[in-house]
Amino acid sequence: MEIYELIRRYRIDNNISQKDLAKSCGISQNYLSEIEHGLKEPSLEVKLKIAKALNVCPYNLIHLCDQCPKKDCQWKFFLHN
Numbered sequence: 001m002e003i004y005e006l007i008r009r010y011r012i013d014n015n016i017s018q019k020d021l022a023k024s025c026g027i028s029q030n031y032l033s034e035i036e037h038g039l040k041e042p043s044l045e046v047k048l049k050i051a052k053a054l055n056v057c058p059y060n061l062i063h064l065c066d067q068c069p070k071k072d073c074q075w076k077f078f079l080h081n
Helices: 003-013 016-024 029-036 044-054 075-080
Strands: none
Touching: 003 029, 003 044, 016 029, 016 044
16 A cells, blocks of 8 residues: 555544644645645655654554554654654
């Protein structure tokens, strides 16, 4: 699954609108739509903002690992601050 598909899936699974997610990330709804359709590749900074807003480990979002190791997740500080 590509990153744009993951972002859309996580957003829908969490019942978050594009408008609300875009606002949380400080990006336009149009830009988020382009990301979700695979038309634009978000910067690492935007990927991290999206991961935080969706409350998912950035590793899961960018495919660096199969699963977030919940107990030892190095991103806990990032996600909860």
